[in-house]
Amino acid sequence: xxxxxxxxxxxxxxxxxxxxxxxxxxxxxxxxxxxxxxxxxxxxxxxxxxxxxxxxxxxxxxxxxxxxxxxxxxxxxxxxxx
Numbered sequence: 001x002x003x004x005x006x007x008x009x010x011x012x013x014x015x016x017x018x019x020x021x022x023x024x025x026x027x028x029x030x031x032x033x034x035x036x037x038x039x040x041x042x043x044x045x046x047x048x049x050x051x052x053x054x055x056x057x058x059x060x061x062x063x064x065x066x067x068x069x070x071x072x073x074x075x076x077x078x079x080x081x082x
Contacts, residue, residue: 004045034060
């Protein structure tokens with residue numbers, strides 16, 4: 001798996017789990033003890049994160065670190081317009 005693919009996977013999962021939790025980037029940043037703009041960079045695949053940051057994000061999202069690096073197709077699905 002290429003580095004960009006890993007960043008894209010983590011970005012998709014962070015955004016998906018954050019939205020599922022119903023919190024803003026700012027609130028996730030608070031929960032994970034990270035800066036709000038850093039959350040945006042991660043969700044746009046603009047930053048490669050450390051293992052330490054992966055654990056902080058998982059804690060903030062109330063999931064395991066493994067869930068952030070596992071493909072979850074239901075998180076990629078867009079809601080169908082009504």
